[in-house]
Each structure stands twice: as structure tokens, then as C-alpha cells.
Amino acid sequence: MKKVLITGFDPFGGEKINPALEAVKKLKDIEFSNIELRVKEIPTVFYKSIKILEDTVREFEPDVVICIGQAGGRSEITVERVAINVIDARIPDNENNKLVDTPIIEDGAAAYFSTIPIKDIVLNIKKAGIPASVSNTAGTFVCNQLLYGLMHVISTKYNNITGGFIHIPYLPEQAANYNNQPSMSLLDMVKALEIAVNVAAQNVLE
Amino acid sequence: MKKVLITGFDPFGGEKINPALEAVKKLKDIEFSNIELRVKEIPTVFYKSIKILEDTVREFEPDVVICIGQAGGRSEITVERVAINVIDARIPDNENNKLVDTPIIEDGAAAYFSTIPIKDIVLNIKKAGIPASVSNTAGTFVCNQLLYGLMHVISTKYNNITGGFIHIPYLPEQAANYNNQPSMSLLDMVKALEIAVNVAAQNVLE
Amino acid sequence: MKKVLITGFDPFGGEKINPALEAVKKLKDIEFSNIELRVKEIPTVFYKSIKILEDTVREFEPDVVICIGQAGGRSEITVERVAINVIDARIPDNENNKLVDTPIIEDGAAAYFSTIPIKDIVLNIKKAGIPASVSNTAGTFVCNQLLYGLMHVISTKYNNITGGFIHIPYLPEQAANYNNQPSMSLLDMVKALEIAVNVAAQNVLE
Amino acid sequence: MKKVLITGFDPFGGEKINPALEAVKKLKDIEFSNIELRVKEIPTVFYKSIKILEDTVREFEPDVVICIGQAGGRSEITVERVAINVIDARIPDNENNKLVDTPIIEDGAAAYFSTIPIKDIVLNIKKAGIPASVSNTAGTFVCNQLLYGLMHVISTKYNNITGGFIHIPYLPEQAANYNNQPSMSLLDMVKALEIAVNVAAQNVLE
Numbered sequence: 001m002k003k004v005l006i007t008g009f010d011p012f013g014g015e016k017i018n019p020a021l022e023a024v025k026k027l028k029d030i031e032f033s034n035i036e037l038r039v040k041e042i043p044t045v046f047y048k049s050i051k052i053l054e055d056t057v058r059e060f061e062p063d064v065v066i067c068i069g070q071a072g073g074r075s076e077i078t079v080e081r082v083a084i085n086v087i088d089a090r091i092p093d094n095e096n097n098k099l100v101d102t103p104i105i106e107d108g109a110a111a112y113f114s115t116i117p118i119k120d121i122v123l124n125i126k127k128a129g130i131p132a133s134v135s136n137t138a139g140t141f142v143c144n145q146l147l148y149g150l151m152h153v154i155s156t157k158y159n160n161i162t163g164g165f166i167h168i169p170y171l172p173e174q175a176a177n178y179n180n181q182p183s184m185s186l187l188d189m190v191k192a193l194e195i196a197v198n199v200a201a202q203n204v205l206e
Numbered sequence: 207m208k209k210v211l212i213t214g215f216d217p218f219g220g221e222k223i224n225p226a227l228e229a230v231k232k233l234k235d236i237e238f239s240n241i242e243l244r245v246k247e248i249p250t251v252f253y254k255s256i257k258i259l260e261d262t263v264r265e266f267e268p269d270v271v272i273c274i275g276q277a278g279g280r281s282e283i284t285v286e287r288v289a290i291n292v293i294d295a296r297i298p299d300n301e302n303n304k305l306v307d308t309p310i311i312e313d314g315a316a317a318y319f320s321t322i323p324i325k326d327i328v329l330n331i332k333k334a335g336i337p338a339s340v341s342n343t344a345g346t347f348v349c350n351q352l353l354y355g356l357m358h359v360i361s362t363k364y365n366n367i368t369g370g371f372i373h374i375p376y377l378p379e380q381a382a383n384y385n386n387q388p389s390m391s392l393l394d395m396v397k398a399l400e401i402a403v404n405v406a407a408q409n410v411l412e
Numbered sequence: 413m414k415k416v417l418i419t420g421f422d423p424f425g426g427e428k429i430n431p432a433l434e435a436v437k438k439l440k441d442i443e444f445s446n447i448e449l450r451v452k453e454i455p456t457v458f459y460k461s462i463k464i465l466e467d468t469v470r471e472f473e474p475d476v477v478i479c480i481g482q483a484g485g486r487s488e489i490t491v492e493r494v495a496i497n498v499i500d501a502r503i504p505d506n507e508n509n510k511l512v513d514t515p516i517i518e519d520g521a522a523a524y525f526s527t528i529p530i531k532d533i534v535l536n537i538k539k540a541g542i543p544a545s546v547s548n549t550a551g552t553f554v555c556n557q558l559l560y561g562l563m564h565v566i567s568t569k570y571n572n573i574t575g576g577f578i579h580i581p582y583l584p585e586q587a588a589n590y591n592n593q594p595s596m597s598l599l600d601m602v603k604a605l606e607i608a609v610n611v612a613a614q615n616v617l618e
Numbered sequence: 619m620k621k622v623l624i625t626g627f628d629p630f631g632g633e634k635i636n637p638a639l640e641a642v643k644k645l646k647d648i649e650f651s652n653i654e655l656r657v658k659e660i661p662t663v664f665y666k667s668i669k670i671l672e673d674t675v676r677e678f679e680p681d682v683v684i685c686i687g688q689a690g691g692r693s694e695i696t697v698e699r700v701a702i703n704v705i706d707a708r709i710p711d712n713e714n715n716k717l718v719d720t721p722i723i724e725d726g727a728a729a730y731f732s733t734i735p736i737k738d739i740v741l742n743i744k745k746a747g748i749p750a751s752v753s754n755t756a757g758t759f760v761c762n763q764l765l766y767g768l769m770h771v772i773s774t775k776y777n778n779i780t781g782g783f784i785h786i787p788y789l790p791e792q793a794a795n796y797n798n799q800p801s802m803s804l805l806d807m808v809k810a811l812e813i814a815v816n817v818a819a820q821n822v823l824e
Contacts, residue, residue: 075281075381075387075388075389076381076386081702084699084700084729084754109728109729110727110728110729111700111728112728113703119719125382126382129377129378129379130378130379131378131381131386132382133385134706136702136755139754140754171335172335172337172391173336175337176332176335176336176338178337179339180281181281181337182388182389183388184378184389184391185391185394188378288522290494290496290523290525290548292494294546307531315521315522315523316494316521317494317496317521319522342496342549342552343548343549345548487693487793487798487799488793488798537794541789541790541791542791542794543793543794543796543798543799543801545798584747584749584802584806587693588747588749588750590749592693592694592749593693593749594801595693595800595802596790597790597803597805597806
């Protein structure tokens with residue numbers, strides 16, 4: 001039995017829903033074999049998001065942590081390879097902080113690589129008929145910040161945890177409000193995340 | 207009771223499935239009120255497609271005809287406004303005809319406008335949370351040819367029929383084979399087409 | 413000696429410049445062989461644009477008319493194949509007219525095909541190292557309206573004139589104000605239009 | 619007088635030219651004030667590219683190093699923020715090495731940030747009317763590898779040098795061979811790089 005923590009951000013940037021939160025909630029209804037799943041909502045707020053994530057890690061003691069965020073404009077499930085030590089936000093977070101060219105952690109490492117098996121996750125999601133790819137940038141907003149914070153916490157305190165971040169597209173009902181934006185059904189997002197959880201946990205077992 | 211004919215092309219261009227065919231087949235399982243629905247598969251072949259469509263129209267005597275085709279690369283359900291009198295194909299059709307800069311009908315009208323309520327259909331699909339827009343070009347391949355052929359047949363022989371064409375994106379399992387291509391779930395496609403059928407039939411009733 | 417009329421729209425939609433106008437002005441400095449070139453600025457206003465174009469045609473008696481417009485978001489020189497008989501504008505024109513789903517000419521033909529040699533023009537522009545392609549939609553704003561109006565005038569009164577429309581991308585200084593928009597240098601635009609003028613005039617000579 | 623080294627890759631991936639090489643060659647013809655400019659061609663080969671860059675740095679002793687590479691598909695001049703410690707190549711380099719998921723430097727830092735003033739460079743290029751933006755990923759091919767190698771060399775041996783990497787789009791003559799690819803004129807690329815050199819050197823002077 002492996003313990004997997006999966007997180008989803010709350011809505012931001014004027015959106016009323018965040019597909020990340022919708023998708024991770026649905027994961028609760030899925031029966032996983034040999035996996036104890038914990039789902040946690042994370043506020044789209046700099047640093048507070050890392051704090052809540054770290055508190056949950058301390059309490060739940062997971063083997064795997066995967067954070068989920070929305071990447072409006074992307075067509076595919078994108079599994080992030082790396083987080084860089086910078087916040088450079090075009091829009092304020094949900095507590096109205098607007099940070100520009102700020103290190104996430106002063107004197108921290110320039111970057112952390114995700115340690116979940118990103119290529120295997122992408123391969124298995126695609127095998128299931130859902131578009132997916134590896135991404136080399138998680139941006140410079142709250143998502144990149146959370147992945148960086150997660151991997152920093154893991155690197156400094158919990159070396160046996162593997163961690164990562166997955167971006168998911170707009171939901172169709174969000175894209176319907178824009179012009180010509182790609183989207184993905186909640187069902188396919190949930191299926192993709194289920195696969196990611198299984199592949200990442202299996203990777204720990206081996 | 208109104209009669210609606212809906213058609214879907216068979217796979218082409220190296221694809222094993224065509225979302226148009228998959229989606230229209232699923233429409234058979236839906237119970238429509240006051241609508242008799244006929245679903246017809248159409249070969250992705252120049253002229254033969256028009257011939258089969260016309261034969262079905264003659265036999266079924268529909269009030270509304272909506273043809274469905276795949277538009278790989280598009281993110282949304284796109285309801286076509288117009289068909290132009292030209293075939294200009296980059297790839298051969300399914301019987302290996304490759305036609306370039308050829309009129310569909312010699313001395314035919316330069317174009318025909320669709321007569322289904324395209325704006326209302328788009329509006330109602332979007333209201334249902336599915337991305338949609340009006341398109342001003344159906345291309346110059348078999349899809350545009352079929353819409354042109356349909357509207358020519360209607361214009362010359364069946365003035366009381368309203369007709370149109372709807373393009374749908376790749377299915378996720380198709381997009382999973384490409385890099386960074388948008389897609390839409392079959393469920394949402396079917397829902398969008400159900401709405402289109404209802405709105406187009408309602409428009410006739412009024 | 414053949415007479416070629418080339419037109420460019422004035423700026424619209426909040427832009428301070430229109431690459432079409434900038435480019436056609438530069439054409440005046442080019443020495444063409446066996447071509448008398450007339451350059452005309454056209455206001456981005458429904459119907460008035462057609463009126464001024466028709467007046468200039470009547471007065472100048474050209475063999476070839478090519479209208480130039482801006483297509484923000486396109487990467488290439490796009491030579492339009494066809495204009496359709498509809499105005500459906502998202503934004504008002506320069507005299508604040510906002511027209512939706514209106515025929516350009518009541519009971520006019522559904523569409524007119526351009527009669528300049530679109531494939532030859534594209535081929536020769538590409539040979540000169542400038543990206544170009546045929547476009548199957550000129551949109552539903554003032555550009556499509558002008559091409560439709562031009563071809564209607566030609567079709568009804570001046571059968572010996574060949575006419576067409578070419579869209580050009582943003583200039584770099586326009587794209588510098590947006591996020592991630594393609595552009596093209598004025599020099600390349602002018603070179604492409606020079607080629608278009610020569611190919612279109614040569615086509616008449618033959 | 620400050621010394622600036624600027625490098626450009628040779629053609630790769632089936633292309634006959636590399637805009638990076640074409641552009642940096644043209645920089646030789648520009649007279650800079652208070653700047654001694656050295657231009658160096660770099661082979662598109664893993665590690666050999668870093669070796670040649672390091673040799674040139676040792677010999678020339680520059681204050682600033684800016685490496686230039688082609689980013690086909692991008693519309694703008696993109697100034698890279700960061701390089702990550704991984705090679706993950708879809709295509710082989712020019713000596714047929716194909717490396718997948720390999721660290722550039724075993725046990726090296728996860729990433730290095732560029733130290734040239736990326737925001738100032740972007741701002742000044744845009745002021746000059748040329749589209750530009752900061753990029754958060756230099757990819758995982760030879761370009762990212764060279765920036766990583768450069769910053770590693772600087773970090774370990776030459777702390778007083780500032781370094782960075784700028785990606786430039788296809789040239790129009792390259793884009794003319796593809797469908798619908800953005801491009802930029804050589805003149806604008808050269809102007810943008812001239813600005814980058816001046817801004818980066820000025821930054822050192824201050």
C-alpha cells in the first residue's frame with residue numbers, strides 16, 4: 001500500500017472553476033489498488049500554497065505527491081519536467097499579490113526536476129487515447145512556484161518522496177467563453193490523472 | 207414531426223476512425239421529440255458522396271439535412287456558413303482521386319450559403335458548455351464539396367429543405383497520435399450535434 | 413503597357429498604421445516595365461470603400477485591380493480565392509457602422525471568385541523567399557466586402573478587368589505591441605506585392 | 619571598452635541556413651561604441667559546441683557572452699531566462715548524436731539563470747518596433763545545452779562574465795518552404811541583436 005497525495009488549485013484569474021480542482025475531487029470516487037489517495041485543495045496564493053502543501057505532507061506522509069494546475073491554451077495533458085526558482089506574474093494571485101522577478105526561495109537551487117516518471121506517465125496516458133506530452137516549463141506563476149516549493153521541501157526534508165506537477169487544459173465549459181481555445185473533457189482529465197497516480201505509485205513500488 | 211437527415215464521412219487521410227461517423231452513429235441512440243432522425247454514412251469520395259446524399263434525400267424526404275465532417279486542427283465545433291464551387295485537394299480522396307482547382311459543378315453558382323440557423327446553433331452549443339463558432343470556410347476538399355452539392359441539390363430540386371454542414375475536431379484518441387493537436391470528447395460532440403439537430407428542426411417548425 | 417490599380421485600406425481597429433497602406437505607398441517608388449501603376453487609399457468603411465474603388469476604376473480604366481488589406485494573426489502573404497456576399501462584423505468600421513449578417517448586395521451572387529492568377533502569384537512570391545499561400549476566406553469584415561464589391565462591379569460592368577485581394581500580416585512594429593503575433597517586414601511585403609502586380613499584369617498580356 | 623562575444627549555430631535539422639549564423643555574421647559590419655565584438659560560429663553538436671565556446675571565452679576574455687540559436691515556430695525574438703541540466707533530443711545533432719534524458723553535466727546544478735538583463739533587452743527591442751519576449755524554456759536540444767554549458771563555465775571559472783541566449787525565428791526564405799510558419803527579416807534580427815549587445819554591455823558598464 002502506497003500513499004499518494006494529489007492537489008488541485010482553486011479558481012483564479014476571473015474563472016469560476018478550476019479544472020484541476022474539479023478533476024482531483026473526482027479522483028476520490030475511484031478505487032485504486034494498493035494506493036491510499038489523499039486529495040487536497042490548494043489556494044492560488046504564493047507561499048500560502050506551499051505552506052498548506054507542506055503541512056499536508058507532514059501530516060499524511062505520502063510516498064508520492066502530484067500537484068495539478070490549469071494551463072489555459074494548452075491542448076494536452078502536460079507533465080512538467082522542472083520548476084525554476086522565480087516568480088514573474090502577469091496577474092495577481094487570489095490574495096492580490098503580484099510578484100515580479102522574485103526568487104521563490106532566496107538562495108535556493110536555480111531549479112528542481114520533478115521526480116515522478118514523467119515519460120512513463122505521458123506514454124501511458126497516450127496509450128489510453130488521451131493527448132499528453134512532457135512540458136519543459138511550468139511558467140512563472142503559482143503552478144511553477146508550487147512545484148518548486150514541493151521539490152524543495154522534498155529535497156530538504158523528505159528524500160524518500162517522489163513529486164511532480166501536471167498541467168491540464170481548460171474544460172469545455174471554460175473554452176466556450178473564449179475564442180478558439182482548446183479544451184478537454186473532465187472525464188478524460190480524470191482518467192489521465194488516475195493513470196498518472198498509478199504509474200507514479202507503481203514506480204515507487206519497484 | 208420533422209424529418210432530419212444527418213450524415214458522417216468515413217475515415218480518410220490515413221486515419222482509422224472519423225469522429226464524424228462515430229458521432230452520428232451515437233445520435234441513433236438519442237430519443238428526439240417530434241423528430242424522425244435518419245443517419246447515413248457517406249464515403250470520402252468526390253461526387254460519389256454527393257450522389258449518395260442525393261439518393262438518400264430523394265428516398266427519405268427530410269426537412270433538414272446536416273452533414274458532419276472532421277476538421278483536424280480545429281478546437282471547436284464549427285458550423286459552416288458557406289460552400290464554394292471549387293475542389294482543390296492536397297490529398298487524394300478514398301478512391302484516389304486528386305482534383306486541383308476544379309469546379310464542383312461546371313457553371314454552378316460560385317457559392318451556396320448554408321440555410322440552417324448557424325448562429326442559433328452556435329449559441330445553443332456554447333450555452334451547453336461546448337466550444338463552438340461559425341466558420342467561413344469549409345476548405346476545398348470533400349467536406350466543402352458535399353455542402354456545395356447538398357445546397358445545389360436543395361436549390362435546384364428541394365426548395366423546402368434546409369441544409370448545412372458542421373465540422374468537428376479530432377477525437378482525443380486521434381490527437382494522442384499527433385503533437386499538440388486540440389481534440390474534443392465524443393460525448394461532447396454528440397451533445398453538440400443533438401443540439402444542432404433540435405435547433406435546426408425547431409427553426410423549420412416555426 | 414497594362415494599367416494596374418492597387419489599393420490599401422487606412423488604419424482601423426485601434427491601430428495607428430495599416431501595413432496595406434504603408435506597402436502600397438512604397439509601390440509608387442518602384443519602376444515597373446510595361447505597367448502603369450495607380451495607387452489608391454481606401455477608407456475602412458462599408459460601401460464607401462466600394463464606391464471609391466468603383467469611381468477610381470471608372471476614371472483610371474485599369475486592366476488589373478488588386479486590393480490590399482491587413483490580416484492580423486496571419487504569418488504569410490495570403491492571396492484570397494473568393495469573396496462571399498455577407499458582412500458580419502465583430503468591430504465597427506471607421507465610421508462606426510457595425511453590420512451583422514447583412515448581404516453586401518441584396519440578391520447579389522452568393523460569392524465571386526478572384527480572377528487574378530492566385531496560384532501563380534503565391535508560387536512566385538514563395539520563389540522569392542517570402543512565405544505565401546492561397547486563402548479560402550477573406551473574413552466577413554471590410555476586406556471581404558471590398559473584394560466582393562470589386563468583383564461585382566467587374567462582373568456587371570467591366571468584364572475585361574481581372575481583380576483580386578491580398579492580405580498581408582502585421583508589421584513588426586504592430587506585433588511588438590501584442591503577445592506572440594507573427595509579422596512581416598515592410599520590405600518583404602512590398603517585394604511580394606511587386607511580384608503580384610507583375611504576375612497579374614503578365615497574365616493579362618498573355 | 620567592453621568585450622562582447624556573440625555566437626551563432628550552423629544549420630541543422632535539414633535546413634541549409636541558420637538565421638543565427640546569418641544574423642551574427644552581419645553584426646560584424648556594425649560599428650559599436652565602446653564595444654569590441656567577437657563573432658564565433660558554433661557547430662550544432664552536443665558538447666563540442668560547449669568546448670569551442672569555452673575555448674573562445676578563454677582566448678577572448680569577454681565581459682559578455684550571448685549565444686544565438688534558431689527557434690522555428692516562434693514569432694518573436696525570445697530572450698531565454700534559464701537553461702536546465704538535461705538533453706532530450708527528438709532529432710540527432712550534426713554529428714548524429716541522439717541523446718535522450720541525459721544530464722548535460724553529471725551532478726551539475728539543475729539549472730542556471732541567464733545573467734544578461736533579459737527584461738531590459740526585451741523592452742528595448744520592442745521599443746525599436748521588433749516583437750520580443752522573455753522565454754522560460756530554451757528547449758532540451760543543443761541551444762539549451764549551450765546556454766547551460768556557458769553558464770556552468772561562467773559560474774565555475776569566470777564569475778565576472780555575464781551570459782545569455784537569444785532565440786530568433788525562421789527567416790522568411792525558410793518559412794516559405796513550410797506551411798503557415800512565422801518568420802522575421804534578417805534586418806530586424808540583426809537590429810534586435812545589435813540592441814541586445816548594447817544593452818547587455820551597458821549593463822556591465824553600470
